[in-house]
Amino acid sequence: MSAEFSREIVRASKRIKYPDGAWYQSLSVADVLGLSKAHEVPGREVEIAALEAGVVPERYARNMKTFSLQQQTTLLESCVSVVGLGGLGGTVIEVLARMGIGTLNLIDGDTFEESNLNRQFLSAEETLHEAKVEAAARRIQTVNSSVVVYTHRKYLSEKNTAALVSQSNVIVDCLGSLQDRFVLEKAARKAGCPLVSAAVAGVSGHVTTVFPEDSGLELIYGKPDILPSAGAEAALGCLPQVTTLLAALECSEVSKILLNQEPLLRNHIIAVDLLDNSFEVLQLSRPA
Amino acid sequence: MDTHIQVKLFASLKKYLPDHSERFPISPGDTVADVLKRLGVPLEEARLIFVNGVKGELTSVLEGGERVGIFPPVGGG
Numbered sequence: 001m002s003a004e005f006s007r008e009i010v011r012a013s014k015r016i017k018y019p020d021g022a023w024y025q026s027l028s029v030a031d032v033l034g035l036s037k038a039h040e041v042p043g044r045e046v047e048i049a050a051l052e053a054g055v056v057p058e059r060y061a062r063n064m065k066t067f068s069l070q071q072q073t074t075l076l077e078s079c080v081s082v083v084g085l086g087g088l089g090g091t092v093i094e095v096l097a098r099m100g101i102g103t104l105n106l107i108d109g110d111t112f113e114e115s116n117l118n119r120q121f122l123s124a125e126e127t128l129h130e131a132k133v134e135a136a137a138r139r140i141q142t143v144n145s146s147v148v149v150y151t152h153r154k155y156l157s158e159k160n161t162a163a164l165v166s167q168s169n170v171i172v173d174c175l176g177s178l179q180d181r182f183v184l185e186k187a188a189r190k191a192g193c194p195l196v197s198a199a200v201a202g203v204s205g206h207v208t209t210v211f212p213e214d215s216g217l218e219l220i221y222g223k224p225d226i227l228p229s230a231g232a233e234a235a236l237g238c239l240p241q242v243t244t245l246l247a248a249l250e251c252s253e254v255s256k257i258l259l260n261q262e263p264l265l266r267n268h269i270i271a272v273d274l275l276d277n278s279f280e281v282l283q284l285s286r287p288a
Numbered sequence: 289m290d291t292h293i294q295v296k297l298f299a300s301l302k303k304y305l306p307d308h309s310e311r312f313p314i315s316p317g318d319t320v321a322d323v324l325k326r327l328g329v330p331l332e333e334a335r336l337i338f339v340n341g342v343k344g345e346l347t348s349v350l351e352g353g354e355r356v357g358i359f360p361p362v363g364g365g
Contacts, residue, residue, distance in 0.1 A: 177363055
């Protein structure tokens with residue numbers, strides 16, 4: 001970005017205080033939108049230029065006591081693919097958009113039906129039968145129009161998946177079936193990209209992170225060729241409280257991967273069971 | 289001499305949980321599969337086994353005092 005663009009951003013910013021009394025330069029949502037339109041660039045580029053000039057986009061002000069300016073910039077420069085836009089994916093896109101992930105690549109071939117309403121935040125009475133990717137893109141535009149969104153109304157196949165996720169920094173598995181998870185894991189390996197995966201049944205479930213060199217989902221499910229046609233969710237359904245909780249845990253992993261933070265859930269799962277309020281980090285493989 | 293383990297069954301396996309899951313009696317040398325058979329858990333549903341927080345196998349041998357956790361395949365979202 002040019003020095004003149006940076007000066008324009010600084011001129012538009014205001015000096016205000018955080019709740020703890022510390023001063024900072026703040027750029028309003030309206031000014032981000034105005035500069036984005038005037039310069040014909042996505043909002044995320046205005047926000048990156050602002051952060052580089054030491055100016056905090058006000059929408060991220062409550063991130064900034066945890067993230068540094070550089071870390072928030074890294075998130076805005078990142079692309080995350082969210083695969084599956086049901087119970088997990090609907091919450092994941094909400095959290096990632098608000099956190100300030102700059103590009104979200106959304107993949108789901110499905111439309112909303114009534115049985116989604118118990119847990120899928122993107123589903124609503126007025127969005128029944130609408131494509132999930134459309135509802136997701138609209139929601140992201142509503143909460144953070146700075147985010148660049150790509151949508152693919154497609155189901156995963158061995159043929160199409162690698163191309164759909166190839167530009168990602170992290171891929172989030174929010175799928176609702178067992179077999180597709182292995183298709184996605186294979187594509188993530190091919191892309192050399194970390195995968196964060198969650199799965200739910202009833203009020204329990206687990207989250208893990210798989211890097212391309214890790215053994216991955218096979219440690220959880222066994223070989224893909226012995227997978228049953230459906231998991232325990234067929235008998236138990238999926239409850240919204242645990243689905244939302246696991247989606248939030250996936251977003252925590254995404255943020256930590258993008259910011260090079262540890263520990264991650266690599267070769268581990270966090271197993272959650274709300275029936276007895278148990279949360280346990282379990283080791284999938286012994287350290288080499 | 290009999291001893292005990294702690295058994296935790298997740299998701300659809302919960303229905304096989306014994307009354308005294310915190311102190312389930314075993315004989316030292318029993319395997320995870322032996323325990324699951326006594327609980328009536330179909331072995332093919334015990335997809336992910338943990339012994340003391342670390343992934344185990346159906347053939348993992350128990351001495352007593354362990355915490356054993358079992359997940360069926362879970363894939364919902």
